[in-house]
Amino acid sequence: MFLPRFFSDPDEIAWLREHKSLARYIVVGAAALFLSYALVDNYITPYSFERTWLWRLLGALMCLSTLWSLEESRLSRWAIAHFTLASSSVIAIVCLIFLQLLRQPAIALASLMQCFMLMAMLGPLRSLTWAGSLVAALAFNAGLYAANADLQTVVLHNVFIVFGVSVLLSTSHAAHRNYRQQRSLQQLAQDQARIVEHASDAIIACDSRGRVTSWNHGATQIFGYGVAGAMGKPLDMLFSPGSHTLDSQRLRQTLKGETTEPFQSRWLDALAREIDVTVTMSPLEASNAYAAGVSVIAQDITLLLHAERRLREKDSQFRTAIETSREGFWAADQHGRLIDVNQAYCRMSGYARAELLTMHIEALEAAENPEETRQHIETVMRKGYDSFETQHRRADGSVWPAEVNVNYTDLNGGRFYVFIRDLTERKRVEALAWRQANFDLLTQLPNRALLFDRLEKACAQASRQSQNVALLFADLDGFKQVNDQHGHAAGDAVLQEVAQRWETCVRSADTLARLGGDEFAVVLGGGIDHDSAATTAQKLIDVLRAPIVLPNGAVATVGASIGIATFPLDARSMDALLSRADAAMYTSKRKGKNTYSFADQPPVAAQA
Incomplete structure (x- = not known):
């Protein structure tokens, strides 16, 4: 103004x-x-x-x-x-x-x-x-x-x-x-002088002969020379033997007024120790063909290079660990596009690494549709992590179970780091263990434990829907004679044949189980009545009338005594139902075998 x-x-x-x-x-x-x-x-x-x-x-x-x-x-x-x-x-x-x-x-x-x-x-x-x-x-x-x-x-x-x-x-x-x-x-x-003096980088000025005319505190900190010890000395006192020729050439070029690119070198401190530095040389007040001097800015990068080496070593170790891991590994961006994958996942999925790096998570996820996958990605971004089981799709279209552990970070624009474990073998072992625990190894029918579990569920459903459940207890007639005359192998063959014939007599919703020895049981649900239960029992008896060919070529014939109890007409608890069906089965035995009896029928005296 x-x-x-x-x-x-x-x-x-x-x-x-x-x-x-x-x-x-x-x-x-x-x-x-x-x-x-x-x-x-x-x-x-x-x-x-x-x-x-x-x-x-x-x-x-x-x-x-x-x-x-x-x-x-x-x-x-x-x-x-x-x-x-x-x-x-x-x-x-x-x-x-x-x-x-x-x-x-x-x-x-x-x-x-x-x-x-x-x-x-x-x-x-x-x-x-x-x-x-x-x-x-x-x-x-x-x-x-x-x-x-x-x-x-x-x-x-x-x-x-x-x-x-x-x-x-x-x-x-x-x-x-x-x-x-x-x-x-x-x-x-x-202000500029204060900046230069307090800068952590070495800022040095030299005259046209390459002798030091200005030396800041940063230069003292890096090279160990005080101002008095550096002023008037040639700059090349800092050049190490290994870089002296090349750095001297750069200095001469700069003194001629030529511009040189920043470079990395190794210079010496006052104790003759080598220091890794990045150097920028610039001409000062170019006059005629030569400069009046040169400005030098040197930055000590010794610690930086050491940190970079450590980082490269750690990165190499991490990469080695990832590549040698038996677990699959992904890295994906915030949109779900794969940006890195290890060889283990390539083996699991059947894809080549180059193929996977062009794919999105949605293309590999088999348990979720694309919209569910996108929502899952957003959930992980909010939480920062997740662990879950899912299914992935192989290159041949087959599906395999996988356990996924994922972490998300906002660094580098957003990254997902995912470890995937193939659960195929674990699921197979689990399924085998479950089958061994719930199925009879000889006949491959449900065993006593699975029968009781299904019976309990069927009774609970029948109570809610006001329906009936029929429990059939069956004991083979003549089985002991087969074992005694032809051996246990023949007995096992009879049990297997009986199981196969009886499976054709029940519905897929019914449960046929072997309780042990020559005892079997059938659970009939879905609103079963007396007539339907009787019909099924008669089928079980009739299907055994045909002779059974034994492994030794001999022929054997067995029958079945069956007891029938109905929930909730005969019993309102599962234990009581089992007892009533067992008692009815013995009633059939006393009737002369190869027949069926209901729990609500009066007991019959044993035949002489």
């Missing part, structure tokens, strides 16, 4: 502090000049001296009073206001002396111009020049009015005043602007 910040402009305060001596000489000179005119007045017209000496003394004292604020550091912030007050007072006194006391407008104008010249010497103090110009215009015109000057005199003198004020203010503004720019440049240079 052209208008000043009165009395508080930091640039004015700074200029006055920097130029105290100049301000002091101007003040003393102004006071001496003011007093000298009093001597002239006394020599020419003693009458004038008597009228003006006191005012001239007051003006001189006003000038000299500013020396106090210049010397007192506590009052330095008020020095601008003090100078402005003193200059304005002197201008007012000049107008008073020459216009009101002596009535000499021309001399007053000349004296005013001398005041303008003195203020111009303090040009950057815009507060002073603006206030002085305003006081000069007002005081001079007030003096002309008091002296009853005619219009021509007023106009003529004001023309000179306006010209003088314009020159003064323009000069002051230019001086203030130049000083502000100079101060900004100085501050910038100081």
Whole structure:
């Protein structure tokens, strides 16, 4: 802005502090000049001296009073206001002396111009020049009015005043602007010097012969040389034997004004230890074909390279662990596209690695549809992890069970790290163990444990739906004779044949089980009644009428005694139902075997 910040402009305060001596000489000179005119007045017209000496003394004292604020550091912030007050007072006194006391407008104008010249010497103090110009215009015109000057005199003198004020203010503004720019440049240079000095990198300047002319604290920290020990020394004292030739060539090229690319090298510290550094060399003030010097910025990367080596080693170890792992591994981006995969998963899935890296998780997931997979991905992104079992699809289209452990991180734009375990063998073992625990190994029929489990569920469902469940207990007739006459192998063959024939007599929803030895049981659900249960029992009996060919070529015939109990008609608990069916089976035995009996029928005496 052209208008000043009165009395508080930091640039004015700074200029006055920097130029105290100049301000002091101007003040003393102004006071001496003011007093000298009093001597002239006394020599020419003693009458004038008597009228003006006191005012001239007051003006001189006003000038000299500013020396106090210049010397007192506590009052330095008020020095601008003090100078402005003193200059304005002197201008007012000049107008008073020459216009009101002596009535000499021309001399007053000349004296005013001398005041303008003195203020111009303090040009950057815009507060002073603006206030002085305003006081000069007002005081001079007030003096002309008091002296009853005619219009021509007023106009003529004001023309000179306006010209003088314009020159003064323009000069002051230019001086203030130049000083502000100079101060900004100085501050910038100081800031840059502080940055250079406190930088952690080594910042070195060399002359045209490659000798050190500037050495910052960072250079001392990296290379161990103090400023005194480095100044004037050739830069190549830092070059290690292995890189001396190449680095010297780079230095010569830079001194010729050529630009070199940043490079990595190994330099020496004060103890002759090699340090890994990255170096940037730049020519300084290229003149003619050669540079006036070279700027060197060196960064110690020893720890960085060590960390990079450790990181590469760890990455190599991690990659080795991943590649040698029997578990599959994925890395996928936040959209579910595979970006890395190990060989174990390639073997599991039947895909080549290159094929997998073009695929999305949705293409491999077999247990979820694409929308469910996308929702699952979003859930994992929110939670950060998940563990679950699913199914994956192989390259040949077959499906295999998998256990998945996944972690998600926001790093690198979002990454999924997934470990996959093939559960095929585990599921096979689990299925085998479950089958061995629930099925008869000889006949492959459900065993006692599975029968009781299904019977309990069937009874619970029947209770909810107000239906019946029939339990058939069957014991083979004549089986003991087969075992005794033909051996256990023949007995096993009979049991297997019986199981196969009876499986054709029951529905898929029914359960045919072997309880042990030659005892079997059948659970009939789905709203079974007496007639249906009787029909099934008769089928079981009838299907055994055909002879059974034994492994040794002999032929055997067995029958079945069957007992039938109905839930909830005969019993409302499973244990009671089992007891009633067992009792009914013995009733059939007493009837003469190869028949069936219901639990609600009266017991029959054993036949003789």
